[in-house]
Amino acid sequence: xxxxxxxxxxxxxxxxxxxxxxxxxxxxxxxxxxxxxxxxxxxxxxxxxxxxxxxxxxxxxxxxxxxxxxxxxxxxxxxxxxxxxxxxxxxxxxxxxxxxxxxxxxxxxxxxxxxxxxxxxxxxxxxxxxxxxxxxxxxxxxxxxxxxxxxxxxxxxxxxxxxx
Amino acid sequence: xxxxxxxxxxxxxxxxxxxxxxxxxxxxxxxxxxxxxxxxxxxxxxxxxxxxxxxxxxxxxxxxxxxxxxxxxxxxxxxxxxxxxxxxxxxxxxxxxxxxxxxxxxxxxxxxxxxxxxxxxxxxxxxxxxxxxxxxxxxxxxxxxxxxxxxxxxxxxxxxxxxxxxxxxxxxxxxxxxxxxxxxxxxxxxxxxxxxxxxxxxxxxxxxxxxxxxxxxxxxxxxxxxxxxxxxxxxxxxxxxxxxxxxxxxxxxxxxxxxxxxxxxxxxxxxxxxxxxxxxxxxxxxxxxxxxxx
Ligand SMILES: Cc1cc2nc3c(=O)[nH]c(=O)nc-3n(C[C@H](O)[C@H](O)[C@H](O)COP(=O)(O)OP(=O)(O)OC[C@H]3O[C@@H](n4cnc5c(N)ncnc54)[C@H](O)[C@@H]3O)c2cc1C
Ligand code: FES
Ligand code: FES
Numbered sequence: 001x002x003x004x005x006x007x008x009x010x011x012x013x014x015x016x017x018x019x020x021x022x023x024x025x026x027x028x029x030x031x032x033x034x035x036x037x038x039x040x041x042x043x044x045x046x047x048x049x050x051x052x053x054x055x056x057x058x059x060x061x062x063x064x065x066x067x068x069x070x071x072x073x074x075x076x077x078x079x080x081x082x083x084x085x086x087x088x089x090x091x092x093x094x095x096x097x098x099x100x101x102x103x104x105x106x107x108x109x110x111x112x113x114x115x116x117x118x119x120x121x122x123x124x125x126x127x128x129x130x131x132x133x134x135x136x137x138x139x140x141x142x143x144x145x146x147x148x149x150x151x152x153x154x155x156x157x158x159x160x161x162x163x164x
Numbered sequence: 165x166x167x168x169x170x171x172x173x174x175x176x177x178x179x180x181x182x183x184x185x186x187x188x189x190x191x192x193x194x195x196x197x198x199x200x201x202x203x204x205x206x207x208x209x210x211x212x213x214x215x216x217x218x219x220x221x222x223x224x225x226x227x228x229x230x231x232x233x234x235x236x237x238x239x240x241x242x243x244x245x246x247x248x249x250x251x252x253x254x255x256x257x258x259x260x261x262x263x264x265x266x267x268x269x270x271x272x273x274x275x276x277x278x279x280x281x282x283x284x285x286x287x288x289x290x291x292x293x294x295x296x297x298x299x300x301x302x303x304x305x306x307x308x309x310x311x312x313x314x315x316x317x318x319x320x321x322x323x324x325x326x327x328x329x330x331x332x333x334x335x336x337x338x339x340x341x342x343x344x345x346x347x348x349x350x351x352x353x354x355x356x357x358x359x360x361x362x363x364x365x366x367x368x369x370x371x372x373x374x375x376x377x378x379x380x381x382x383x384x385x386x387x388x389x390x391x392x393x394x395x396x397x398x399x400x401x402x403x404x405x406x407x408x409x410x411x412x413x414x415x416x417x418x419x420x421x422x423x424x425x426x427x428x429x430x431x432x433x434x435x436x437x438x439x440x441x442x443x444x445x446x447x448x449x450x451x452x453x454x455x456x457x458x
Binding site (some may be wrong): 002004021022043044045048049053057058059060062063064065067070076099111115129130132133134161 | 197263
């Protein structure tokens with residue numbers, strides 16, 4: 001099986017690698033680069049835990065091949081904090097107990113990042129639409145919604161009333 | 165397995181038609197990569213279509229629209245002129261998966277995966293969309309209605325691919341809509357999908373109508389009997405009830421965990437009616453906007 005050379009920018013750093021065509025982006029990130037912040041649940045595109053940003057758009061890293069991101073930029077949850085300083089979305093998840101086991105958290109955080117980067121003041125419907133793309137097995141949705149409210153407020157938007 | 169990302173149509177057709185190689189085109193991969201993982205498909209070569217200019221981008225010309233077959237749902241949702249002209253097609257495309265699936269999933273993939281429940285297909289059939297196919301034998305145009313033969317089966321020839329979808333500029337008094345019933349609002353499969361397009365005169369008389377249903381037969385179906393219930397009349401509740409009854413009568417669905425046969429049959433009528441009502445409302449709004457601007 002012939003490997004293919006790819007160049008990809010991950011969280012601001014250029015990487016070059018030779019990968020097998022079958023290798024998923026999720027496995028590439030975790031196994032080849034040690035970026036285990038991206039979690040893998042179903043590997044069928046359903047659970048939304050493996051979400052990463054490709055050129056700023058959220059996508060399932062389990063439904064992409066590493067060869068498909070050749071020449072693109074990928075952002076994972078590891079790219080959010082600046083040193084010890086957490087990103088406001090991460091802070092909000094911590095402050096509001098938006099996680100229990102934390103398995104689903106990177107998926108939620110990355111899709112919210114896309115939403116808030118595009119529109120710091122999203123409507124309730126826009127928020128719920130994005131959140132519907134990930135599943136939390138601990139069913140901690142109330143905490144997640146509180147965290148989203150707080151993240152939107154921290155990032156300069158209004159305070160959507162998601163829990164009413 | 166090998167992977168290729170050709171930059172031109174010629175190159176793609178060349179790769180797909182090599183003798184003795186089981187090659188498969190891929191757009192967003194949201195169906196195909198799952199099938200690879202489960203072992204349902206084991207191609208020797210994946211031909212990525214997303215780098216080919218002819219399959220990318222949406223053109224909004226004076227004659228109508230050209231939507232590249234590999235364009236993602238997210239891009240379709242962001243194309244305001246298309247949403248304005250064919251809101252039913254856009255709402256159907258936007259129902260495919262969640263935001264993160266939307267970033268990849270294409271109309272070409274939705275159609276060629278040939279699921280009876282594919283959401284964009286009834287809407288495209290109702291709108292009268294035509295697709296351009298290219299293969300080793302050249303180019304041809306085929307209505308979307310004629311592509312799907314049965315579950316997983318299409319009318320595409322060996323090494324033939326869909327390049328784009330064409331939709332006309334809607335005439336005055338046109339409206340379309342898509343309605344879907346699904347157990348969960350995201351990431352599930354439709355129990356029934358219904359696409360309707362209508363064209364009404366300023367008087368309200370229905371001049372043209374197309375009804376298409378998804379998930380109630382082995383392939384998405386066009387139900388001309390249901391459409392005929394509105395033709396030549398001002399669609400009142402009696403006409404709409406008749407449309408619903410005929411849509412239900414045309415449904416021949418399966419029984420499964422998502423819905424029984426009886427339930428799907430009934431819902432087919434309900435959704436066809438709701439889609440027709442929405443399409444009629446949009447058609448009426450167009451006339452209203454026109455008389456305001458003149
Ligand atoms: C979590 C999840 C949720 C989903 N939800 C929905 C939903 O709500 N509604 C729905 O309808 N679908 C849904 N799907 C299915 C899928 O996302 C859609 O069918 C999507 O439109 C497929 O497009 P794609 O570009 O990813 O296709 P691909 O996976 O790239 O291709 C699908 C098939 O079409 C062929 N193909 C692709 N493009 C072409 C072309 N241009 N010419 C010829 N053949 C081609 C491929 O060879 C393959 O057989 C869902 C999938 C997932 C994983
Ligand atoms: S692991 Fe990718 S969606 Fe579940
Ligand atoms: S916090 Fe455990 S799965 Fe969501």
